[in-house]
Amino acid sequence: MIKKILIANRGEIALRIIKTCRVLNIKSVSIYSDEDVNSLHVKKSSESYYVGSAVPAQSYLNQKRIIELALSAGADAIHPGYGFLSENSDFAELCEKNNIVFIGPSSDSMKLCGDKMECKKIMKNAQVPTVPGSFDLVQNVETALDNANNIGYPVLLKSVFGGGGRGIRLVNNDNELRNAFELATKESMTAFGKSALLVEKFLPKIRHIEFQLARDKYGNTVHIFERECSIQRRHQKLIELSPSPVVDRKVRDEVGQLAINAINAVEYSNLGTVEFLRLDDGTFYFIEINARLQVEHPVTELVSGLDLVKLQIDIANGEKIPFNQSDLKLNGCAIECRINAENTFLDFAPSTGLVKDVSIPSGPGIRTDTYLYPKCTVSPFYDSLIAKLNSWGQNFEEARKRMSNALGDFYIQGIDTSISLYKTILNSPEFIHGDLSTDFLDRFDILDRLEKNIKNEIIEKQDAALAAATLHSLLYRTKININYKQDPNWNHQMYGL
Amino acid sequence: MIKKILIANRGEIALRIIKTCRVLNIKSVSIYSDEDVNSLHVKKSSESYYVGSAVPAQSYLNQKRIIELALSAGADAIHPGYGFLSENSDFAELCEKNNIVFIGPSSDSMKLCGDKMECKKIMKNAQVPTVPGSFDLVQNVETALDNANNIGYPVLLKSVFGGGGRGIRLVNNDNELRNAFELATKESMTAFGKSALLVEKFLPKIRHIEFQLARDKYGNTVHIFERECSIQRRHQKLIELSPSPVVDRKVRDEVGQLAINAINAVEYSNLGTVEFLRLDDGTFYFIEINARLQVEHPVTELVSGLDLVKLQIDIANGEKIPFNQSDLKLNGCAIECRINAENTFLDFAPSTGLVKDVSIPSGPGIRTDTYLYPKCTVSPFYDSLIAKLNSWGQNFEEARKRMSNALGDFYIQGIDTSISLYKTILNSPEFIHGDLSTDFLDRFDILDRLEKNIKNEIIEKQDAALAAATLHSLLYRTKININYKQDPNWNHQMYGL
């Protein structure tokens, strides 16, 4: 039985894990870099240790040092959170070697999930549909042409050395493919000294829908419903919800079963997520398995009632999943907005520094997971995710309205955030009608709408701003501040300038 | 359709109602006294109006002024919250006369609920069991003796002019009753010029269990499960939970039906609560109907998923309840702690003044309803309830652990609160085992335990306190404060005193 968990992470997810540790009477050990001396996860854990300098390689990615700290603190398990070492199979292996329980899948299973090509082949055998395209690297232009004609144009020519949208070319016919192949090979050889290309079907207007899975060490597997994560920018999720507006019970059963097959095929253990693309015609294609707790796990917690971190720990302890698929009931609807420290109009550039003041929303159906507190600092060394605002409602519309209001109540002074952007998205008719896709922001010119909304807000607030400026001028010039309330002569003072 | 609601209340319940108004796109009008100029309900409502001086009679109880404000602001409805005018049938009538929707029962129905003797008679006819005793005032000692012998000793002799535990005498036999009757009559005649006495069965070790009811204008009635509110001090509820540990499905169905019969019998409309006493042998006795939204409504919201304020407004709008009894599913368990501004060891005396700092708990399963914010003031003119901390869990134990941790995260600087008391109660084995009763605090010497817990905490923290005092002395004496971090010579300065 796990008694003490080292949390190899920081920020809101470290706090989230600490909360479940406290409920389970498990001691939590936190680690912190120079940047995080005054972070909330240090304050809320049972013990904390300095791990290294601000640069992640020296601290939250410093495998050797983290293992040493776990051993010296007597931690019997490590929770990696998300990001950092959470999908590093070497680290999972290092934990195993040191007899420390890694709260996640085995290193072998994680390795499989991380190898996209290998994983795609396994899915083919497990009859889980993947995006049409090559199952191996295409070594020459003839194979590429064969593949392309098999699946039909348009296709994407992808370099495996790319990532995040780089090194991807859209081609519409044989001629374009020939040209693109030559260019891509040359480019890759120059940059990396080797070339490795893939051909994949180009899919327009897609939705990102994923299933939350849990699998224990005895092979019992359940899915805990889907999450739709189509609202993205630069392939990064912004807003997630459960259920998806295009998944009904029948689809949930069918695609949920595919997800179960997928995770069984890699002999996965613990919690994981199977990601799919969904086309407008209702086709689902497997993309990948995320071998960790996801950022957006709270929406699943809100509609299932489960504590997913507890479930992770229970499975890591060798316990059986204490329910069957049929025991799980999807209750209401949940939405998450990832509050990022960024300036939407500066091309989403990070915004860091002192958070002068913060006021955190609460009330019916609202859950806020955040590491912010008044006078804390947002560091440029780490992820820009500063808070996760979640809402729950009996239905999508109630959840949406609650979220919209909670966004208005979330006050963060001193840094730029994505809150205004989310207000615009949440109140867009297309979002209200569930017309989601990964290109939602571009398709509906959301940034232009946001700009218009901001101008309208300014117009709406101009009278108040003028009143404030004028009255403040008066009070500022006369140097009468808050204390004037106590002064019975204030009336006269004001005019006797 | 209601478009604008004046909220004739303050504090957390005003904020709670505003939140639902915002979800429903209804404008909220708040009112404030001199004490509440800087209160959060003023800041969060659509409009706000000054209502009068700090004394409730001049402000939140000032019926005429409130009606005037509602009319001039164009509010088509008034929500009374709880306390203040919420159960004042004259005010409900005044609203009706002015064509303002009173969000609550009709004045006639409210009048019936308020008349305890009349209500008891109606319940007798509706076959809802009431506490054994006289149904009329006992005019002479012979009737009192008859009644007492009918129901069996021990009995309570109660003066209707008492209230809150005053004017109640416990008697064990005919002789004691004769003496008590004489004394009570004399006392009442001296104090009030008239005497009115009741005989009621004395019930030891009772639980307070109530049912949340909703009834629309067409007579459709549902109960939304029970709440157990047995943890009390001086007949005031401190902690409430749903479900009750002693109510199973069968009892819920049976007593829920009694509650439905009770509320049908007074032709109630809107949300109300039917309160029962439960004896150790499982007998339930009707006590009274609370003709308003209750303080503890969030626990019902958490286990039912309903927004009870929305349901109130829908019913007031003449809508039918959109679900049947069988649609309602009790989901998990919820607990509420009423955080009061009071000093437990000064006989629960109110503690008022500036709240220097506050940090509000959040996270999985936690909901906090409060009017506190950093640097706000708790006024001595109004109720000592400053926050309602609610937790939800899949079962009682998860809800309890989450609550226990959230209590630890609730930091309120500047005033005394009941948080420490609740930590002691929540972690008492008797609470964990559900051994609740209205005399819980006395029965288990909770205040003594709290004192011991505080001593243990001090012993546990003494090393840290000594370290803090010593290091602070060092830094304080040398006048080196937070800025020393930037000073590379600090090391030397420290020793060069």
Added chain:
Amino acid sequence: MESSNVWVMTEYKIKNIDKTGHAKIIKQISTMEYLVNINNNEKIVNILDVSEDYIEFKLDNVYHVARIIERSTSEIKILIDDVSIVLNTNYGLNEIVYKNSGGSITDSQINLISQIPGKVISVKINEKEEIKKGDIVCVLESMKMQVTVKSHKDGLVKKINAKTGSTVAKNDIIAEIE
């Protein structure tokens, strides 16, 4: 370095539990790190943040926050992790009498002081009357609640300042009892 031995070794009386403890700074390890001796155990303190009325630190890797509520030459009132502790620097000369903070409150042997602001609902004693400790002196109303104020001692009621219907502020003298 030894010129300021005030902080080198300090003995404290922990009022709330009527015990003594001592603390000594052995050495400064680095800018933010100290080796200390607390009640004969060596421990490491890492200071995370400090200001004139505030200190955040780790003691043997466990986080603590101490807010200095009041500080005089002989007494420090600290709120440590939300636990209130009063420490007296104990010079071994004058024993500080332990007073129970619960129950009734006195600022001297004579004056009965109100701990809360409120309206006087009723006065239960008369001047020149002999009363016992714990007898109800008056009833105050504050925050919709009735609060009884009880005598802190046996004695003769010399003067009653509280009048029915009037209001009292916190720390007002309700009565003088000799």
Added chain:
Amino acid sequence: MESSNVWVMTEYKIKNIDKTGHAKIIKQISTMEYLVNINNNEKIVNILDVSEDYIEFKLDNVYHVARIIERSTSEIKILIDDVSIVLNTNYGLNEIVYKNSGGSITDSQINLISQIPGKVISVKINEKEEIKKGDIVCVLESMKMQVTVKSHKDGLVKKINAKTGSTVAKNDIIAEIE
């Protein structure tokens, strides 16, 4: 009373929407209450709380909070109910040029300034090169994200300060473009 007519009538330029507006305090009704004229409409202001960088008030019974972020003799930057508004006191003499706060950022016509701290991943231009407005100058990494810095104007690259692998602070000059 008329000696200080500065505040009696003020005309403002609302930068963000390129409009003007005016405000006038007509009279003080009571200590906390004023009658004002805003854009030719009379309104009542009730002040709820005020300090040197903060004012809470009701305007015709609707609550507002204004935080004064920056204040000079000619410009006031206000955060009103979480909406950022910049006002210029407009004396009708010098027109203040409206600058779009989106897009690339300059502090003069020459310097290209970094809006964020970060590590320089790659530099995409060379000194003496002619570049166009919007061309990518360099790529910064901050918070795990790559951020492109684009040129704010057409021109000749006079000097590049950013070097691959080095770090830049907020407001550092990345390049000089003539």
